[in-house]
Amino acid sequence: MKYIFVTGGVVSSLGKGVASASLGALLRARGYKVTAVKIDPYINIDAGTMRPYEHGEVFVTASGAETDLDIGNYERFLDLDIPAGSNITTGQVYLEVIRKERAGDYLSQTVQVIPHVTDEIKRRIRAAGENAGAEIVLIEVGGTVGDIESLPFLEAIRQFKFDEGDENVLYLHLTLVPYLGTSNEFKTKPTQHSVAELRSVGISPDIVMVRSKEKLPSDITRKIALFTSVRENRVFSSYDVGHVYELPLALEEQGLGKAVEDLLGLERTHPNLGVWQNAVRTIKQPKNEVTIALAGKYTEMPDAYLSLLESLTHAGIANDARVNIKWVNAEELAGGDLEAQLGDADGILVPGGFGIRGIEGKVRAAEYARTRGVPYLGICLGMQIAVIEYARHVAGLAGANSAEFDPYAPHKVIDLMPEQLEVEGLGGTMRLGDWPMDLRAGTKIAELYGVPQGGTVRERHRHRFEVNPAYTGPLQDAGLVISGVTPGVEGRGAGLVESIEIPGHPFFVALQAHPEFKSRPMRPSPPFAGFVAAALRSDQPSAVGGQPEKAGA
Structure with a gap:
């Protein structure tokens, strides 16, 4: 199994989820079995009780997990149902470590962040890949490098290269290159500092991906490569596009798929990107x-x-x-x-x-x-x-x-309903996940689902009333x-x-x-x-x- 870890720097909300999902789409287009994991360093067990204005939507998986919205990006871009356990939070990790300590699993040991917490993080990442039967696992580490709450996760992913071997682990770091209109120049210093911060915890990126308003000029790409010790052909521009579905095409054009193939020792394959080409055509030139x-x-x-x-x-x-x-x-x-x-x-x-x-x-x-x-x-x-x-x-x-x-x-x-009347907590207590619906013959909705004579379909739920x-x-x-x-x-x-x-x-x-x-x-x-x-x-x-x-x- 191959592992690709995606970290972010400079500022939050750079679009690591969309960048990771786009890379996953390029690998899926090459025929690989891919799954994705989102790490959220907050202490909540899941996203279910968080405020939409702060955190965005709560995405519900088929199994009923209330997850970060990036899991939805992964499902849409990879055309897969992401399995339970693919949204890992600090709350989940510490709850399990404490449960094991109380159960006597760590008898005679002093329970510490290293190795107990980091081992639990690594176990969950591997389990997500195994449960999905994946050849390649994309792992997005939420937050920004330098955040206190993300340090145990960064240490855990640092250890992966020692555990799995260099040829099976890839680190991709996403940063911001701001453009100063007053001086008409892109500023690379924040990216340099961000990569230095990542190196301070023992991780050297194999690929640097840069968020920017426009596609970076070649001289800026060379400068970033020089000051981050990353090859120039492994620095990619994730610039503003008209719609997120253009991003896989833009990254493939720059050679991201080939770079990943080289770094992970994958066979060179020509991707089938027809779905994304058709989507972009319709979005740009609809009838x-x-x-x-x-x-x-x-x-x-x-x-x-x-x-x-x-x-x-x-x-x-x-x-x-x-x-x-x-x-x-x-x-x-x-x-x-x-x-x-x-x-x-x-x-x-x-x-x-x-x-x-x-x-x-x-x-x-x-x-x-x-x-x-x-x-x-x-x-x-x-x-x-x-x-x-x-x-x-x-x-x-x-x-x-x-x-x-x-x-x-x-x-x-x-x-x-009667089964909800005794519920006291709020987290994870709704009707969640895939449930069947019996559709009545001759109705509009039966026609929409292609079962005009009636039939059963399944859709996801998230409600209590x-x-x-x-x-x-x-x-x-x-x-x-x-x-x-x-x-x-x-x-x-x-x-x-x-x-x-x-x-x-x-x-x-x-x-x-x-x-x-x-x-x-x-x-x-x-x-x-x-x-x-x-x-x-x-x-x-x-x-x-x-x-x-x-x-x-």
């Missing part, structure tokens, strides 16, 4: 264009909706269209002019989320889409919002709400179609509502699941692809009316 209003509450932090935005891009590629996002703050919708904020949108998307802030604005967005015939896609909370809106304004259930927002609501159409089964009858009697339900899984959750739709509407579909987590550039999510297709057909038709055509139970 169509569409505008989607995204009514959320984290609109100032796009990374909070990263997978969702990428899914819209994938849907655009499938429909040969550019998808423009109109960010709409849900709080402002509560009492604002809906026509002014939503009137120019070809489709309305209400995403997932937690907490009461912005809820009434999202309800108004769902009502606007339903009554104006505007294509609507609801994701997780977005489905619950659609149910609340329909219950209030069509089913005649005045005051309908979710128990999450109003525990005293007269009609709690969204509520906790569900549509209250006590209200499914009244909702269906009022015309709402429950198009997907959860089958019995180990005796839990049979019949829970997975998807709804409104017949007679151009496109009104909502899912309890998060299909964006499984969307890929080469395999777009069916609900997102269908939503964008419907938005392209939409020309803001006349109102559909209050109550749609009656549908059967």
